[in-house]
Amino acid sequence: PATRNQLKALFWSDMERPQASANLRNALYIIRNTIPEYVDIDRNSISLKETFDDISALEQIIDPDVPLPRHITEEPLRDFSLEGSEEFDEWTAVTKQAIRKNIVTMLRKRISNCYEKKMYEEMSNSLETLLTIDPYDEDSVLELMEIYCNMGQPTKALIFFKEYSSKIENKMGITPSERSKKYFRKILNNWSEYDTSSENREKFWCRKNELAAMIGALTDPGGLNTAVYVHGEAGIGKTALINKAVSILDKGDFLILSSRSSPIGEGYPYSSWNSIMTRIGRMPEIENDFPDINTRSVLSGIFPGFLGGKGLNYNADVALMTERNPIVISGMINDILRRIASKKRIIMIFEDIHWFDTQSIQLLTAFMSTVDLDINIILSGRPESSRITLAMLQSLDPPSKWKIVPLKLAPLRNDEIIDICRNSLSEELLNQKGDEYFIRESEGIPLLLFEMLRAAEENPDSDLTNGLGGLIMARIGDLSELQQNVLAIISVFAVGASPEQITEAASRGYDEVLSAGETLLSKGLLKEREEDGKVIWDFTHAKVRECIYESISLSKRQELHKKVAEVLNNAYSPQKWDPELSTMLCHHYMRSGQRAMELKQYLRELIFDITLNHDLFPVVSDKVLLSCSTPFSSREGTEQRISQALALLDEIRTDKNVGRMELKSLEASCFELAGGYHISWGEYDKGLVFINEAISISKEFGLSETHIHCLKHICYMHLQTEDPVRLISTARELIQLSRPENHRHYMATAVRFVGVSMFLSGKYDQAERTFRHSIRLFESLK
Known part of the structure; x- marks a missing residue:
């Protein structure tokens, strides 16, 4: 019970005694009328009767068989306050602390009972609940880590300790005790003793020390971001190690962002980051709160997959004003990742850094130098790039942000090779070949060793001494012609292909190709992955692809490159911005000896680039305009493409496979596009040099359409110079060229130029009639 004087002092301490007494009487009157059966009020005190509170009801949670209430971790007496009463606030604070202390005591009793009953899973749940209420209790942290380890989840213990370390450092400015750090190291040292089988029960052979080192680095509670650089020869096991580490760490609360690079062709700027930006753009956290127009405009003009086909406005003015350099781009990526980092832990994987384009390397360096998030990065590369990559990582500014962990993978030891062979081959075959045979022939390279084992399993009498190429050729020797052709086609695609694409290139039935592919998958020659909802077949390793590709004769290679180019060209549209597809098309045209087609591909893109970004008066239908996803292009970017086209034209001039008529047609097209671009920007002298040469070629070889385009550019020049x-002289020449039926669609433009000329001459009535005639001609084209 509480006395009346206590209640008056608690609630109305700032009032005179008569006023406080009146307020108390009024409050007691309301209480008595509202809950008369629960209160006992007399002249001196007030008390509750026949009631219980929810805190008392929690006493039963000491029994592990009783489920923990969902609200147990919520703040007690939440929103229970009295404005203007310091005494009440003080009482509330003391009571809250007492309730928390009481709940913690009950949870500790529950944990003890769990231990006695060996209910370890419930014990871990109870400890997690306790640490939600009291997150800085180091004894409970160590106890929970021990439970995780006993339950076979040492990685979870390491990750939990890293989170705890970050929390106390950020909130309290202290580091974990030496005792807890010692326990962390103990778990890490014993980590490699735990089972490392994959979820699909595939054995992860050897590399347990390297795996433990990687896991330890990525869960290190030192307070720094970690960058692990795995490097070694091709086939040494870099990807397998990274995939295993990520599968162990990723328990659903991680966001894994992986880059993708192509071993062939010239990657477009920042191409290695596109897969990462595509994944980021599809995150729910981003889809529900998309970045500002500035970020959208810049990033969507660099990474074709970022918007993912979303119908978002593209602000060319913003893109023009914002300089697109690695520092600016990395800042935008950092801002986007900050939204995700509040909900998920982030690991970024940059494999095969030796294949990165220059801009992707620069962006990676800028990002690591400026990122202000809790993030870890895994990189991999071959020996030829390791020295440069390590120098780049070690020179990051400021270096205090990152802990750099180089991890060089050496060839397998002799005892490891023997262990793998004894677990993979029959004792009879192993005795027949001998341990030294596999040690000598594999050279400790896992890729070569496992190919030897596969070949021996398929044919115990096969010769395993011819290196990786010989092994692959021996394994595919018994395949059907279609199966071999499927492998050859995929090797030419180089980045994997869908069954539909392979079917088209092979000119065979889909079911036949599907059956052949299933056999190749079962033999371990191919693997499959899902990409944008499509199944993609690819080789298990880039070295396997190289072996298959190099075994194809030059003449067949050219023919396959030609077929693959046809397949990719069927999927290409200049209206859809897809620099990866365009780059691949140019690569296959070049490899198939179709340099003219390669230049035509450049010109197709240039036409849309210049028309949409630089023409002063582009004549484009709404339907075509709305179907375009071409981003804003700066003058620098367009002029670079023009230079590339002209350089390729110079190379084609010496190509004996290109006829004179085709060469002159390409020359005229290149000069017309270059001249029209320079005229659009007011560079008339420079533009006319190209235009006059294009007109000369067009007249000589009857290229009337190119001639028409050249005259249009000259008309625009005279219009700009008033x-x-x-203007009317050139327009009339344009009218004459537009008279043939197949060129009638140019007539409306020519008549419009005549109208403009009359308007500039002050002949307004004639100009109006001419413009109206031009309008009718345009309308007739619909």
């Missing part, structure tokens, strides 16, 4: 005499 020269009506020359």
Whole structure:
């Protein structure tokens, strides 16, 4: 019970005694009328009767068989306050602390009972609940880590300790005790003793020390971001190690962002980051709160997969004003990742850094130098790039942000090779070949060793001494012609292909190709992955692809490159911005000896680039305009493409496979596009040099359409310089060229130029009639 004087002092301490007494009487009157059966009020005190509170009801949780209430971790007496009463606030604070202390005591009793009953899973749940209420209790942290380890989840213990370390450092400015750090190291040292089988029960052979080192680095509670650089020869096991570490760490609360690079062709700028930005753009956290127009405009103009086909406005003015350099781009990526990092832990994987384009390397360096998030990075590369990559990582500014962990993978030891062979081959075959045979022939390279084992399993009498290429050739020797052709086609695609694409390139039935592919998958020659909802077949390793590709004769290679180019060209549209597809097309045209087609691909893109970004008066239908996803292009970018096209034209001039008529047609097209671009920007002298040469070629070889485009550019020049005499003269020439039926669609433009000339000459009535005639001609084209 509480006395009346206590209640008056608690609630109305700032009032005179008569006023406080009146307020108390009024409050007691309301209480008595509202819950008369639960209160006992007399002249001196007030008390509750026949009631219980929810805190008392929690006493039963000491029994592990009783489920923990969902609200147990919520703040007690939440929103229970009295404005203007310091005494009440003080009482609330003391009571809250007492309730928390009481709940913690009950949870400790529950944990003890769990231990006695060996209910370890419930014990871990109870400890997790306890640490939600009292997150800085180091004894409970160590106890929970021990439970995780006993339950076979040492990685979870390591990750939990890293989170705890970050929490106390950020909130309290202290580091874990030496006792807890010692326990962390103990778990890490014993980590490799735990089972490392994959979820699909595939054995992860050897590399347990390297795996433990990687896991330890990525869960290190030192307070720094970690960058692990795995390097070694091709086939040494870099990807397998990274995939295993990620599968162990990723328990659903991680966001894994992986880059993808192509071993062939010239990657477009920042191409290695596109897969990462595509994944980021599809995250729910981003889809529900998309970045500002500035970020959208810049990033969507660099990474084709970022918007993912979303119908979002593209602000060319913003893109023009914002300089697109690695520092600016990395800052935008950092801002986006900050939204995700509040809900998920982030690991970024940059494999095969030796294949990165220059801009992707620069962006990676800028990102690691400026990122202000809790993030870990895994990189991999071959020996030829390791020295440069390590120098780049070690020179990051500021270096205090990152802990750099180089991890060089050496060849397998002799005892490891023997262990793998004894677990993979029959004792009879192993005795027949001898341990030294596999040690000598594999050279400790896992890829070569496992190919030897597969070949021996398929044919015990096979010769395993011819290296990886010989092994692959021996394994595919017994395959059907279609199966071998499927492998050859995929090796030419180089980045994997869907069954539909392979079917088209092979000119065979889909079911036949599907059956052949299933056999190749079962033999371990291919693997499959899902990409944008499609199944993609690819080789198990880039070295396997190289062996298959190099075994194809040059003539067949050219023919396959030609077929693959046809398949990719069927999927290409200049209206859809897809620099990866365009790059691949150019690569296959070049490899198939179709340099003219390669230049035509450049010109197709240039036409849309210049028309949409640089033409002053582009004549484009709404339907075509709305179907375009081409981003804003700066003058620098367009001029670079023009230079590339002209350089390729120079190479084609010496190509004996290109006829004179085709060469002249390409020359005229290149000069017309370059000249029209320079005229659009007011560089008339430079533009006319190209245009006059294009007109000369067009007249000589009857290229009337190119001639028409050249005259249109000259008309625009006279329009910009307000020269009506020359404008009407050129426009009339344009009308003459537009008279044939197949060129009638140019007539409306020519008549419009005549109208503009009359307007500039002050002949307004004639100009109006001419413009109206031009309008009718345009309308007739619909």
